Amino acid sequence: MSNLVKRKSRDRQLKRRPIGLLLVILAWSLAMGWLLSWGTSAYSATPTEIGTVDIVPVQYQLGKQLYLDNCSTCHIALPPEVFPSQTWKNLLQDSQHYGVQLKPFIDPPRMLVWRYLATFSRVQLKDEATPYRVNQSRYFKALHPQVELPRPVQVSSCVSCHPGASEYNFRRLTPEWEVE
Secondary structure (H helix, E strand, C coil), X not given: CHXXXXXXXXXXXXXXXXXXXXXXXXXXXXXXXXXXXXXXXXXXXXXXXXXXCCCCCHHHHHHXXXXXXXXXXXXXXXXXXXXXXXXXXXXXXXXXXXXXXXXXXXXXXXXXXXXXHHHHCECCCCCCXXXXXXXXXXXXXXXXXXXCCCCCCCHHHHHHXXXXXXXXXXXXCCHHHCCC
């Protein structure tokens, strides 16, 4: 009789284990999900905080900041998405910048800026001429569909539609361009 009682109690324990194991797994999953959502919420940003076209991951933040520190002192810094990578590469290598002699941009800051620009710029087609003016860039035109652009297009004219352009925020638009 004692073997029968032992076997029944062992069978009950085995039946309880899967339910207990499932409850432990469920509790663990909920706790990990909550922790992950809490941890990543600190890194999420609303579109008004992003400013540029793409969200910039942490590993490119220093390159972005160096780009802004060096380029936005003289003019509005354009998002890398506006030009293909070849344009940015040529601009970084040339100290003659649109008729102005610049202090050469040296490594390692130049490499950090290049990584940022290369990551977020676009591909240039094989037979496409390298654009050096905003109005020559097919990406600029693609980012501005159905927009009657002023002639000539100048970097300073960005502010007329993007009031936050001087703060590198191209998502904020004037009320006439806001989509509801």
